[in-house]
């Protein structure tokens with residue numbers, strides 16, 4: 001039986017050093033190779049020219065480098081947003097979005113193939129869950145996108161397909177490699193992680209004190225309404241979630257963001273805004289109001305006036321809120337839509353459904 005090779009891009013610097021030490025390889029080689037991959041972006045051992053040929057052959061025997069392939073690429077003619085559908089080594093698809101802001105480029109990455117969380121308004125939920133992404137598959141969404149566009153990304157958001165805290169171990173390892181000063185060296189101050197509210201993992205993340213921005217998808221401030229659109233609320237209710245958010249802020253000293261997608265007739269009324277204001281008053285936070293993106297299978301809508309009213313009402317109640325600018329509105333920017341279309345075309349098999 002042939003042994004499966006280890007994907008070297010999923011290995012942290014310490015792991016690489018350790019495995020080299022076990023095999024009697026000098027530790028400076030770990031430093032060189034980590035730099036070739038994560039700083040110089042050479043994804044082929046033969047291109048690592050200061051590594052002796054014999055050692056390159058040895059590396060090829062035990063390690064592999066898994067690249068991502070662009071299955072589809074859509075470029076917005078309005079704002080330069082580029083959306084990629086990447087094909088993974090096993091034929092699965094994930095979505096990545098490159099956004100241009102006045103301060104630079106930011107990439108939105110997926111963390112799972114599909115999602116188990118079942119949020120009613122989200123296209124990722126409709127296409128079901130297949131598997132977690134490896135640290136390498138999350139990193140490579142950034143590296144391949146940078147290569148394709150010839151740009152350097154200055155911010156990363158974990159807001160694509162999947163629930164990052166449902167793939168906790170791989171996501172934490174991804175963050176470690178992404179920010180390692182011996183490689184890619186991106187400060188986690190420029191990273192946002194968005195969660196639907198997996199409470200125990202919010203406590204775990206707080207303990208790591210990583211310096212990233214935590215975004216919490218709230219979308220409704222009462223349990224009954226939230227459970228109807230977000231099944232995760234049946235497992236961890238609003239008061240447990242808010243408690244975890246308070247803990248996160250006090251341990252890390254970081255302000256958090258609450259995401260609120262306004263959906264007409266569901267969570268958009270004045271009383272919804274008032275309840276939200278009462279819930280989060282006094283918490284060191286910011287509210288990001290998002291007009292709900294249309295998803296083909298759902299009838300959810302968001303009127304521009306409703307979004308403005310909601311934001312103004314929160315503002316009058318002393319809550320720090322902004323309406324998020326919509327990027328890539330001409331290229332199906334709602335997460336999960338491209339992948340779902342690709343699956344429909346290829347009749348790809350999946351299992352799905354939430355765990356709660």
Ligand code: SAH
Pocket residue numbers: 117119121122123158159160161162163164194195196197215216217259261290291292293294295334335
């Ligand atoms: N699972 C994570 C991150 C992925 S989704 C989470 O739930 O936070 C990133 C953000 O987009 C979340 O706030 C999510 O609730 C929101 N979102 C999903 N579908 C949307 C839609 N159709 N319109 C607006 N926001 C949506």
